[in-house]
Amino acid sequence: MSGRIVPxxxxxxxxxxxxxxxxxxxxxxxxxxxxGHEIIRQGRRGLTLxxxxxDIVYDQLIGAGCAAKLVFSWAGNPGVGSLHRFRDAxxxxxxxxxxxxxxxxxxxxxxxxxxxxxxxxxxxxxxxxTDLPAHTATIAPITxxxxxxxxxxxxxxxxxxxxxxxxxxxxxxxxxxxxxTGVHKEVVLASARSLVTVEEVVDELTPVPGxxxxxxxxxxxxxxxxxxAHPSYAMGYSDRDNDYYQAWDAISRDRGAFTEWxxxxxx
Amino acid sequence: MSWTADEMMTVxxxxxxxxxxxxxxxxxxxxxxxxxxxxxxxxxxxxVYESGTIGAKPDRLPLSIGDGVLAATADAVVxxxxxxxxxxxxxxxxxxxxxxxxxxxxxxxxTTVIGPDYADPRVRLPGAGGAPEIAASCGExxxxxxxxxxxxxxxxxxxxxxxxxxxPGDRARLGLRGRGPVLVITDLGVLEPDPDDRELxxxxxxxxxxxxxxxxxxGWKLRVADTVTTTEAPSEPELTAxxxxxxxxxxx
Numbered sequence: 001m002s003g004r005i006v007p008x009x010x011x012x013x014x015x016x017x018x019x020x021x022x023x024x025x026x027x028x029x030x031x032x033x034x035x036g037h038e039i040i041r042q043g044r045r046g047l048t049l050x051x052x053x054x055d056i057v058y059d060q061l062i063g064a065g066c067a068a069k070l071v072f073s074w075a076g077n078p079g080v081g082s083l084h085r086f087r088d089a090x091x092x093x094x095x096x097x098x099x100x101x102x103x104x105x106x107x108x109x110x111x112x113x114x115x116x117x118x119x120x121x122x123x124x125x126x127x128x129x130t131d132l133p134a135h136t137a138t139i140a141p142i143t144x145x146x147x148x149x150x151x152x153x154x155x156x157x158x159x160x161x162x163x164x165x166x167x168x169x170x171x172x173x174x175x176x177x178x179x180x181t182g183v184h185k186e187v188v189l190a191s192a193r194s195l196v197t198v199e200e201v202v203d204e205l206t207p208v209p210g211x212x213x214x215x216x217x218x219x220x221x222x223x224x225x226x227x228x229a230h231p232s233y234a235m236g237y238s239d240r241d242n243d244y245y246q247a248w249d250a251i252s253r254d255r256g257a258f259t260e261w262x263x264x265x266x267x
Numbered sequence: 268m269s270w271t272a273d274e275m276m277t278v279x280x281x282x283x284x285x286x287x288x289x290x291x292x293x294x295x296x297x298x299x300x301x302x303x304x305x306x307x308x309x310x311x312x313x314x315v316y317e318s319g320t321i322g323a324k325p326d327r328l329p330l331s332i333g334d335g336v337l338a339a340t341a342d343a344v345v346x347x348x349x350x351x352x353x354x355x356x357x358x359x360x361x362x363x364x365x366x367x368x369x370x371x372x373x374x375x376x377x378t379t380v381i382g383p384d385y386a387d388p389r390v391r392l393p394g395a396g397g398a399p400e401i402a403a404s405c406g407e408x409x410x411x412x413x414x415x416x417x418x419x420x421x422x423x424x425x426x427x428x429x430x431x432x433x434x435p436g437d438r439a440r441l442g443l444r445g446r447g448p449v450l451v452i453t454d455l456g457v458l459e460p461d462p463d464d465r466e467l468x469x470x471x472x473x474x475x476x477x478x479x480x481x482x483x484x485x486g487w488k489l490r491v492a493d494t495v496t497t498t499e500a501p502s503e504p505e506l507t508a509x510x511x512x513x514x515x516x517x518x519x
Contacts, residue, residue, distance in 0.1 A: 027318050027347055028333020052347070053396075076393035078331035079294060083393075090391045102379070104395040105317060106351040113348045125356055129429035129441040130399050135385050150442060179338045180318045182347050210344055235335055242330050 004173030004222050008197065011221040012038040015193045020160040023050035023191065024057060026232060027182030028078060032165040032197050033057045034228035037265050040064045050159055052108045056248050059085040062098060063258050069099040073108045080245050084252040102136050107154045112183045114156035115190030121153045162191030165229040167236060168200040173216030176205045179235030181212050188214055197225040199237045270501050272454035274509060275473045277303060278501040280411045280452045287311040290362045291401050294332045296411045297364035299513060302328060306508045315360055317397040319345045328512050355404050358444055363405030367412045368392050369423045372466050372487045374430025374448035377423035385425065395427050402428035407446045414453035414484040421487040431465035455481045466490060473498045
């Protein structure tokens, strides 16, 4: 087995440090929730958390006091409602103040593309006429040098650590994922260090329609974590646990209920 | 068959989608309406979800934009950067279907914060998601939202997605290439932008609703068109298909 494949706790201890900029990605699908819980267990503090769609796992990281800042484009419990730990942090600074840097999906996706491409910024037709540029310093107008048209520039995202979940890896640490692939490839390639948790480690990665393969040398660490996306899902391995998303609403709504949940994770 | 105001709203929104329109669908009310349209009069409708699923044909209502049933039934599944850059941005999608936490008289939408101070909001909402660029780049936009003075406000607290800005010419001046909101479909009726000054105007009422009710549920002095038509009541096949989708029992 390649030295690239290590236990989850070792990978998180090696890759994620206090004060790092960390992106856990997965667009509803293949969210690295178990890795997020390991970050909570290891008590990391002062993180800048980056994610297009902060949902339950970021609500947990924020409520646990791991985050100093959130860079995002949509923060909610998909199909259910609000993220109450996120709201409590923004509205009441509980358990700690949370600085926010707010974008749109198109902007965040392009920031990762620029980061993966080794470019300082990306250009898009975005944010025009909205109030976002007035509150987010990382959105700026730019003039096309060829047509004179005014477009929008957003700076590259290059996290210290990018973390995603995937269906499987082979023993050399080559990673394969399929279904809704989100910004998986971009965040791994944009980040200085990366961790991929996988459902399964196999001898050979047989072809799957629409699958993306990341060569092992482009990934820092792989950890074998079956069910590591729960309550999100891994197509072909598990279904989304919609009841858990519903149940999270009640846990998240109340500081006491959340603190009790947290004690269960860190015990 | 009797029906609820929400069912009327969803049916009215579904009817607005026709033929093989390519429709960028948000989760919740827009998704229910788009799926209803595909199940009834518009089987060729192309449902596009921001998770990267193009031409999804779900056999049940997806519970999130990244529901596995969308990827499993789509004509194509693409990454999120490709979704926004190749498919949405150049104007390949005909209709954008959006909800709103607040909407103003020119159809501008807020899904970011409630309250005057962004840094210290009264209510922190989820934020933009894909909406600003959907509102900018789709051929046209249809908004589905329940009508109340809390939601229909004179000025939104935060412009997350641009409707018609402050009026005529604003979209062109800002470089927004789609036509913007053409219909705002509520549980009371339908509002359309005035062709001259782009102010949302009541043009249609659902059966049993009065113009006074719609005016009272609006936070600005709602303009009522000279001729206000009445929405055709939901048909039995429409209601049956809708309830099969949502799992709702027949309304007593």
